[in-house]
Amino acid sequence: MATKWPENRRVIGTNVPRLDGPEKSTGKAKYSYDINRPGMVYGVIVRCPHAHAKIKSIDTSAAEKMPGFRALHLIAREGTELYYAGEDVLAVAADTEEHALDVARAVKVEYEVLPFQVKESDALENDRKTLAPLGPRRERDNLRPPQTQESDEFADGMKNAEVTVTGTYGMPVISHQCLEAHGLVAEWGADGGLTVWASTQAVVGTADALARHFNTVHKMDMAGKVKCITHYMGGGFGSKFGPDVQGIACAELALKAKAPVKLMLDRASEITTAGNRPSAYGKVTIGGKKDGTITAFEADTWGTPGTGAARTVGPLPYVYLFQHKVKHTVIRLNLGNQRAMRAPGHPQSCFFTDCALDDFAAKIGMDPMQVRLRNIPPDDVNAKNTDPLSYPAMRGTLYKKQIEIAAQLSGWANKWHPPGKGGDGPIKHGIGMALHTWGGFAAGPNDVTVTISSDGTVLVQTSTQDLGTAQRTVNAIVVAEILGLEPKDITVQIGENPFGRSGGSGGSTTCPSQAPASLLAAVKARDEMFAVIAKKLNAKVEDLSITKGKVVDKASGNEYEWKKACALLGTSRPRGVGTWSGAEAAKQANAGLSKGGVGGVQVAEVLVDTETGVVRCKQIVAVQDCGLIINKLACESQVAGGVIMGLNYALFEELIADRATGRIVNPDMEFYKLGGINDMPKIIVHMIDMPERGVIGIGEPPTISTHAAIGNAIFNALGVRVPETPFTPDRVLAALAKGAK
Amino acid sequence: MDNFVYYRPKTAEAAVGLLDAKWGTAELLAGGTDLVSLQKQYIARPKKVISLSQVQGLDQIEQSRGWPMTFKIGAGVKLATLAASSALRGSAAALAQAAEEIAGPQIRNMATLGGSLCQRNRCWYFRDEQSPCLLKGGDKCFALDGENRYHAIFTQGRKCVIASPSTVATPLMVLGAIAQVLSPKGKREIPLAEFFKAPTGPEDREHVLAPDEMLLSVSFSIASDKVKSASYEVRQKLSSDWPLVQASVAFELDGGTAKNVRIALGHVAPVPMLSAEAAKAIEGKPINEETAAAAGEAATSGAKPLSQNGYKVRLLAVAVKRALLTAAGAKKYWEV
Ligand SMILES: Cc1cc2nc3c(=O)[nH]c(=O)nc-3n(C[C@H](O)[C@H](O)[C@H](O)COP(=O)(O)OP(=O)(O)OC[C@H]3O[C@@H](n4cnc5c(N)ncnc54)[C@H](O)[C@@H]3O)c2cc1C
Numbered sequence A: 001m002a003t004k005w006p007e008n009r010r011v012i013g014t015n016v017p018r019l020d021g022p023e024k025s026t027g028k029a030k031y032s033y034d035i036n037r038p039g040m041v042y043g044v045i046v047r048c049p050h051a052h053a054k055i056k057s058i059d060t061s062a063a064e065k066m067p068g069f070r071a072l073h074l075i076a077r078e079g080t081e082l083y084y085a086g087e088d089v090l091a092v093a094a095d096t097e098e099h100a101l102d103v104a105r106a107v108k109v110e111y112e113v114l115p116f117q118v119k120e121s122d123a124l125e126n127d128r129k130t131l132a133p134l135g136p137r138r139e140r141d142n143l144r145p146p147q148t149q150e151s152d153e154f155a156d157g158m159k160n161a162e163v164t165v166t167g168t169y170g171m172p173v174i175s176h177q178c179l180e181a182h183g184l185v186a187e188w189g190a191d192g193g194l195t196v197w198a199s200t201q202a203v204v205g206t207a208d209a210l211a212r213h214f215n216t217v218h219k220m221d222m223a224g225k226v227k228c229i230t231h232y233m234g235g236g237f238g239s240k241f242g243p244d245v246q247g248i249a250c251a252e253l254a255l256k257a258k259a260p261v262k263l264m265l266d267r268a269s270e271i272t273t274a275g276n277r278p279s280a281y282g283k284v285t286i287g288g289k290k291d292g293t294i295t296a297f298e299a300d301t302w303g304t305p306g307t308g309a310a311r312t313v314g315p316l317p318y319v320y321l322f323q324h325k326v327k328h329t330v331i332r333l334n335l336g337n338q339r340a341m342r343a344p345g346h347p348q349s350c351f352f353t354d355c356a357l358d359d360f361a362a363k364i365g366m367d368p369m370q371v372r373l374r375n376i377p378p379d380d381v382n383a384k385n386t387d388p389l390s391y392p393a394m395r396g397t398l399y400k401k402q403i404e405i406a407a408q409l410s411g412w413a414n415k416w417h418p419p420g421k422g423g424d425g426p427i428k429h430g431i432g433m434a435l436h437t438w439g440g441f442a443a444g445p446n447d448v449t450v451t452i453s454s455d456g457t458v459l460v461q462t463s464t465q466d467l468g469t470a471q472r473t474v475n476a477i478v479v480a481e482i483l484g485l486e487p488k489d490i491t492v493q494i495g496e497n498p499f500g501r502s503g504g505s506g507g508s509t510t511c512p513s514q515a516p517a518s519l520l521a522a523v524k525a526r527d528e529m530f531a532v533i534a535k536k537l538n539a540k541v542e543d544l545s546i547t548k549g550k551v552v553d554k555a556s557g558n559e560y561e562w563k564k565a566c567a568l569l570g571t572s573r574p575r576g577v578g579t580w581s582g583a584e585a586a587k588q589a590n591a592g593l594s595k596g597g598v599g600g601v602q603v604a605e606v607l608v609d610t611e612t613g614v615v616r617c618k619q620i621v622a623v624q625d626c627g628l629i630i631n632k633l634a635c636e637s638q639v640a641g642g643v644i645m646g647l648n649y650a651l652f653e654e655l656i657a658d659r660a661t662g663r664i665v666n667p668d669m670e671f672y673k674l675g676g677i678n679d680m681p682k683i684i685v686h687m688i689d690m691p692e693r694g695v696i697g698i699g700e701p702p703t704i705s706t707h708a709a710i711g712n713a714i715f716n717a718l719g720v721r722v723p724e725t726p727f728t729p730d731r732v733l734a735a736l737a738k739g740a741k
Numbered sequence B: 001m002d003n004f005v006y007y008r009p010k011t012a013e014a015a016v017g018l019l020d021a022k023w024g025t026a027e028l029l030a031g032g033t034d035l036v037s038l039q040k041q042y043i044a045r046p047k048k049v050i051s052l053s054q055v056q057g058l059d060q061i062e063q064s065r066g067w068p069m070t071f072k073i074g075a076g077v078k079l080a081t082l083a084a085s086s087a088l089r090g091s092a093a094a095l096a097q098a099a100e101e102i103a104g105p106q107i108r109n110m111a112t113l114g115g116s117l118c119q120r121n122r123c124w125y126f127r128d129e130q131s132p133c134l135l136k137g138g139d140k141c142f143a144l145d146g147e148n149r150y151h152a153i154f155t156q157g158r159k160c161v162i163a164s165p166s167t168v169a170t171p172l173m174v175l176g177a178i179a180q181v182l183s184p185k186g187k188r189e190i191p192l193a194e195f196f197k198a199p200t201g202p203e204d205r206e207h208v209l210a211p212d213e214m215l216l217s218v219s220f221s222i223a224s225d226k227v228k229s230a231s232y233e234v235r236q237k238l239s240s241d242w243p244l245v246q247a248s249v250a251f252e253l254d255g256g257t258a259k260n261v262r263i264a265l266g267h268v269a270p271v272p273m274l275s276a277e278a279a280k281a282i283e284g285k286p287i288n289e290e291t292a293a294a295a296g297e298a299a300t301s302g303a304k305p306l307s308q309n310g311y312k313v314r315l316l317a318v319a320v321k322r323a324l325l326t327a328a329g330a331k332k333y334w335e336v
């Protein structure tokens, strides 16, 4: 019989403080940055200062004579064309960090400076074709051919509209701003093996990619010889998959310097080169009936992924099923390439849809919550039969319930007022909401190993990483549940690729992959333990079970304390390996262990100072489901963290590129603004536990709708739309001035 | 950063003796919150760094008893100390309020009054080694038609359009403060209103001190308990952030009307500036929302914003209005 989650859960779903909290808060936890190896030297990357240039020459002769110089690794060569300010040219290593910086400055690179574009509006006006040749025709166009999608009955939908509303909306390029910068320590062993302590969200992927690099470029045989260690890491948000340019450079430097090398990006490099979230701008028209029924949705959107060519907007009209026509134009610019960022495309899609929806509600004079209730996608009848636990089968019911809870927790009925009626004084109150969805399915394969020892200790090993989500605690909770123990009784080792397979932590896949694997491993280890001790207890295996702290023999009624039961193991060490993946999750027999597809509703409340344009967010209510909740405390904390990130998108974050120099003017934490504790609202999190669905990932969804909810709250306060994030004083005052005309 | 020789003189005389006759080769180090980051960014590249940490007596606040009440604040006094001083809170609220809002606790615990008044500007082109603007010996100001949302709005006749960085400058100006400075030639005094200068090239600083001069202290005198003062800054974030604009006001509240009004504007021009127009608008009048707003409007006269910072003109009017109302003890209508 397939393994199921226990019916009665003692530990799963309770509030379990993260096991490594004390290590993290006392500084005992060692991040990549904290790793220091004997004889270690320091790496620094020399970067192109120009937004577009071709390397004429590289002269390292002076650099190589500098004090402390140890190694040099070319990333680009003479003739290489570089496409953004900050692009990597070469890396150097020296005996101290200070010497390494001096060596880097002594490298002489001559550039032929080429034309560039760093603003979307400039490229739209006049495409200067400043990016790399692309596609079969090798064209350099910055503007990519637009892609358009249209649903069958869009034209009818527009025709049937009694009211149409058009608005423009947008959000700039922002940075991941990982608190721990990208980087690593790399060390070659006497056996020809490579160990890296990398700040990564893909431990196994990083090790594999490094092995591939040295196999291909140096014709080495690195199979099984690269070890990646990531016991702790300080944020990734989608920007830390694989070794990256600096990872390869650091390992190359270590090989050449014959010494361990530490290479961590400085803040400016972190911001300009280590990933950004693409911008998205657009014009949206919503058509509908005066009763609030929306009949058509049209969006013309554009945005920049930097040097890349990927779309910058996710599905539209997002969670809704409106008849639609959607156009998207990718604008390549001379900015660092985009990387996945916490629910790629979704915050953009949510903003375009949910803000336009509120503008429509205002035009017909309806409460936008009622408009949403009228338009949320209904449960899919087919899915109800074929896959009743799927998101389509339950989305209508789910959103309705979530909206009701959010309404109640936020006091919507009393607090909502028509737009622009936010009070008589200059400080206006507003409330707004938005909806989101995400997957959070298992991916994989993920291996978890559980070993029980005769002294009663339980060891869990898996290669996965913890981006700050309390992953160790997830593994411990599941294993503790099965073995009748407490999470603190379990030793969890993660973040080392020799522990088995695991996927990168992207797409909210880690918990739904790891929790079932831990369950399977724990059940196998337990059963193996029963097989060994049954004989010694003169019991039948099928009569043995575990309750809190005890092994119970149903036949005799005897109970054995966990440690005493384990003592019977002698030299045997029961071991169970559990493996979970997307493929396992998709099997009919495995239904109920993990799933994907969630909904979420957020309600924001703001106070807007109409004299200064300063917005203060006072409260966010976040209602979220994620299937079977493993750790309620960590789930709530994850949602609060997502809300905080979304609030920063809404109010503060913007990467500002300069038209004249082609450089980012705010590659810091001073004018790249991020809210501090005083800027945080009261955050009320409500988790909906749906144990029958199995485990679903929660990393990304709670960050999606916050900025749209805040944007709508500002609209509710002012009665005018502030079209673009971040909602800074200048933008708020400009919208007010425009509205007054 | 470049290598340098580190000095820790025990007296102010010894410190100025180590300074050079031109800017750039020697720098005084106080809290280091500005200088060290400038060095790390290769904007400041001194060969000699002269720490003031061992110089005796720089960290004292002297205060007389009774009226007029005189304060003399050493250049080494920390911003956190200014913010927490109950004497200043009582009689020179504008200064304590301004200090309290600067950056975050970590910076305020290190940063000094002297460093705060002598700090370099915050223009992002200035702080980017790769952008060779006027102040770094280049031939152009990138901010003029570039990214200038935080720059000056009083730009008439300005080649460099930085916003004055020091938040403690404006309160000291309205309190009529005088700076005591020392050079190898001896001591001199400079009224704070004449202390700041708009830089136009690499040989300039944001103040008038000579390269071999150092600030010892700042003093001012409060005539009586009728003197009211306040500072108000408009800032986007509540946590560590720069003001978008700032205003400080001081006046004597006599029989309900304001006399001897002084109003200074910060972060809106290359230098912190006294606004005679704003002061005149409210001189002799009772302070209420209407008169304060009129003074705020007057403060903006002559503003000539850049391409992206017109909004700061509106903010300035509001800051002046709110500073006046705060000083007068009126209801803070903006706090709900
Ligand atoms: C995130 C952030 C936010 C900030 N926000 C604000 C703000 O809102 N308002 C504000 O005013 N400031 C702000 N600051 C700047 C801060 O106030 C200054 O860095 C600080 O006041 C400098 O003081 P210090 O003692 O550390 O000076 P240092 O860094 O030691 O020195 C600064 C400069 O002053 C010179 N100097 C120091 N002492 C003397 C002296 N006695 N005589 C002559 N020259 C001297 C030094 O040579 C150097 O050039 C902020 C800084 C940061 C990092």
Ligand code: SF4
Residues within 6 Å of the ligand: B123, B124, B125, B126, B133, B134, B135, B136, B140, B141, B142, B143, B144, B159, B160, B161, B162
């Ligand atoms: S404002 Fe001044 S410091 Fe800034 S770019 Fe212009 S000249 Fe340079």
